Amino acid sequence: MAETVKKRIAIYGSTGSIGTQALEVIAANEQLFSVEILTAHHNDELLVKQALRFKPNMVVIGDEKKYHKVKEALAKTDTKVFTGEKALEETAAMDCYDMMLAAIVGFAGLKPTLCAIDNGKMVALANKETLVVAGDIVMKRAVEKRVPLIPVDSEHSAIFQCLVGETRNKVEKVVLTASGGPFLGKKPNFLVNVKRDHALQHPNWAMGAKITIDSATLMNKGLEMIEAKWLFNLTPEQVQVVVHPQSIIHSMVMFEDGSIKAQMGLPDMKLPIQYALAFPYRLPNDFPRYDFKKPNTLSFEEPDIKTFRNLALAIEALNKGGNLPCVLNAANEIAVFAFLRNRLGFLDMTDLIEKTMQKTTFIKNPGLDDYFESDGEARSYAASLIHL
Ligand code: NAD
């Protein structure tokens, strides 16, 4: 990487799976990056530890009850401490950073990401829900502000990498690979008894709890189809999913001549995180390499959307558009929350999402306020069904 001035990074959601891995990447490349903002929702202890290590300009602890503890722990440092939801937006609107890594999980990531875009800052986007909920608005604002949105999600990073140097060439379709999750090949009679601890065991990736459950239900791939549509300006028909259990090909682009480009590597989120942080440069590292000398099989199969109906619901939302992806996302967040607390069965998550999609008011051309209203309406309805 040829730059001498350090890129100033703000990590929203620094205590999560993506956030902590991003700090590992930064720690290995401190000549290239400085850490300016770190934010966490509840985990004050880890946030303080990170702040003492990386000396950011400011931190935000979401949970207001923990403000004084964090403030006290950082009293002898130059790090400013803020708290509350509004502080996420206020800090994102500041000038002290160059790139936001949007690594908050769920709908909560939307507002800070929009603030960063409005502020003209580059965004490395891990928070897929932002594009699922309001992809049209987010992409439009990014174009208006000339803000590069660099995907961190491994599939989208793969597609992004395949598209480098191809601006003049037409994409026929993109092919998102799915590992299939821990229940690949299982049928409803098995899934009906699945409990949280089993669903939290992903075969290839170690991730936060919500995305791990989404991977087990295949909702994650549905959210990613919607994310891909917005990021790469595609029609629903141009987005295909294929199950590839080895997670070596991270996704592919088929061009109009039928030629296919794939991006490959071992499943390690540090790779797409590093690519997004350093873009347009690649950085050397000592991550393990894929070994072609070992016996290898790369296989592909159709996803079973009759069993994993969350994916079918997401495809329906992708096709219908409007506020339906926002409603799908809200209902799914409630469903996963309840499942993780043993309040809802594995297959019941799908029923909850389906009912919420049927019940919530459909809006064909929503504005930003409509998305917030639809999110609220869908959440209340879904929660009422399970007495949350
Ligand atoms: P995680 O649960 O491990 O971490 C989430 C982070 O967001 C934490 O720092 C937490 O403090 C913060 N947070 C949670 N709720 C919040 C709220 N209401 N307000 C403010 N902050 C809040 O999640 P993760 O696995 O790191 O995933 C983060 C995002 O990246 C998700 O949108 C996920 O879909 C996406 N993503 C993750 C991976 C992965 O490998 N983990 C891969 C691709 C995409």
Ligand code: MG
């Ligand atoms: Mg992914």
